[in-house]
Amino acid sequence: FIYRPDSIMFDLEDAVSLREKDTARILVFHALQHPMYRDIETVVRINQLSTPFGLKDLEAVVRAGVDVVRLPKTDTPEDIFELEAHIERIEKECGREAGSTKIMAAIESAIGVINAVAIARCSPRLIGIALAAFDYVMDMQTERGDGTELFYARCAVLHAARAAGIDAFDVVYSDINDEAGFLREVELIRKMGFNGKSLINPRQIELLHNAYAPTPEDVDYAKRVIAAAEEGERKGLGVISLNGKMIDGPIINHAQVVLERASASGVRR
Numbered sequence: 001f002i003y004r005p006d007s008i009m010f011d012l013e014d015a016v017s018l019r020e021k022d023t024a025r026i027l028v029f030h031a032l033q034h035p036m037y038r039d040i041e042t043v044v045r046i047n048q049l050s051t052p053f054g055l056k057d058l059e060a061v062v063r064a065g066v067d068v069v070r071l072p073k074t075d076t077p078e079d080i081f082e083l084e085a086h087i088e089r090i091e092k093e094c095g096r097e098a099g100s101t102k103i104m105a106a107i108e109s110a111i112g113v114i115n116a117v118a119i120a121r122c123s124p125r126l127i128g129i130a131l132a133a134f135d136y137v138m139d140m141q142t143e144r145g146d147g148t149e150l151f152y153a154r155c156a157v158l159h160a161a162r163a164a165g166i167d168a169f170d171v172v173y174s175d176i177n178d179e180a181g182f183l184r185e186v187e188l189i190r191k192m193g194f195n196g197k198s199l200i201n202p203r204q205i206e207l208l209h210n211a212y213a214p215t216p217e218d219v220d221y222a223k224r225v226i227a228a229a230e231e232g233e234r235k236g237l238g239v240i241s242l243n244g245k246m247i248d249g250p251i252i253n254h255a256q257v258v259l260e261r262a263s264a265s266g267v268r269r
């Protein structure tokens with residue numbers, strides 16, 4: 001909470017050893033109901049439903065009131081349909097509002113990337129899709145490097161999310177001591193258009209928020225664009241000029257996005 005993350009994700013999958021699966025589930029079940037987590041979005045990465053743990057995880061976290069279930073290793077829309085059917089039943093059984101449990105699909109394989117559009121569009125519960133690089137590069141018979149290995153997958157996941165009108169989240173950066181490397185990766189994915197990134201360490205939160213925050217110059221320009229647009233509207237002009245630059249619909253929309261980002265993340269330091 002001190003670090004002000006956008007959401008908190010509990011992991012029941014690969015960060016938990018096989019011997020600890022039941023203990024971790026019970027801990028997360030209780031944590032989700034603690035008042036401390038009332039005002040922050042909670043996400044739980046459950047185990048795949050094909051494992052002995054997946055359904056037990058889901059039963060526990062939906063009943064405990066989790067906001068978002070992250071499904072790892074999503075390969076097909078059918079994976080989401082199966083998850084959805086169980087969520088619908090559990091919501092009914094425990095008296096949760098129907099549809100209130102949201103889903104985030106993690107794409108971690110070549111087939112998942114190929115099916116990204118179908119996955120992203122397959123359920124109204126989906127709020128976003130995330131690329132998960134470590135399993136993906138294994139499947140692709142390569143390894144994590146400067147991002148060349150993720151070139152196609154990033155583009156595919158991002159386009160799928162946009163086509164579906166949901167969020168796109170980039171991969172985990174695992175070397176928590178390499179701040180410069182992290183910031184290089186963040187700059188790339190921010191320019192590409194990702195909504196954010198899965199983080200593994202609190203030290204990465206402020207760095208990410210700061211990189212996503214608009215600069216003071218961006219905010220200043222956005223305010224002038226909005227003011228010029230309002231002035232143009234009063235005069236009944238469709239397209240206007242601000243210091244010789246054309247200002248029309250998309251530019252005004254972008255200025256609004258910059259101001260929304262500034263109020264969500266602050267202004268870049």
Ligand SMILES: CC(=O)SCCNC(=O)CCNC(=O)[C@H](O)C(C)(C)COP(=O)(O)OP(=O)(O)OC[C@H]1O[C@@H](n2cnc3c(N)ncnc32)[C@H](O)[C@@H]1OP(=O)(O)O
Pocket residue numbers: 011014015134172176200201202203
């Ligand atoms: C490929 C995948 O599947 S990735 C997704 C699953 N994996 C994860 O989520 C990993 C989560 N992260 C971690 O476990 C750790 O950050 C590690 C192992 C990467 C690094 O651990 P450390 O070297 O101990 O990190 P660091 O020295 O920065 O820890 C500082 C403090 O932050 C805490 N902290 C570290 N990571 C986290 C986290 N993800 N969430 C909350 N607190 C954390 C540490 O417990 C420590 O607290 P303390 O000062 O009270 O002891």
Ligand SMILES: O=C([O-])CC(=O)C(=O)O
Pocket residue numbers: 014072106108130131132133134135136171172198
């Ligand atoms: O889901 C994630 O962000 C991390 C992960 O499992 C992977 O990279 O394989």
Ligand SMILES: [Mg+2]
Pocket residue numbers: 014072108132134135
């Ligand atoms: Mg993985």
